[in-house]
Amino acid sequence: MFLIAILVVVAIAAEIIHRLNPWKKPEPAYEELVAQIKAADWYRKLAEDDVCRDILENDPHVQAFFPGPYEAQRLLTQEGYQLGLIDYVTEQAAKRKRT
Structure with a gap:
């Protein structure tokens, strides 16, 4: 029981230190991430095609x-996540081009 209490205290202390770490890099804003995407x-290659750009x-x-x-x-x-998006967009573009 004593060992479990020590582990809990250490885990809480580690989480506090992790959250208050002044050297931790801030996460980029969502808008910056979308601009990077x-x-x-691979995104620009997809956007070259008009149908794919419309889907995107x-x-x-x-x-x-x-x-x-x-x-x-x-x-x-x-x-792999990128390839999933690329496959979806190209598949939808092929369906639109057939009709």
Whole structure:
């Protein structure tokens, strides 16, 4: 029981130190993340096509890929997440072009 109490106190102290860390870099604003996404090479390649650009700007499913800072950061850093968005946009563009 004593060991559990010590572990709880250490965990609380570590969380307080983590939150009050003055050297921690602040997280970028959501608008900055979206600007970085739109400046990425893969996004610009998609936006070159008019149909894909329309899907990127107006499709609610595309907006669901980065509704907040966590998802936007994920879209910038994780290639698999990027490929998911690219596949969705190209698939929707192919459907629009067929009709």
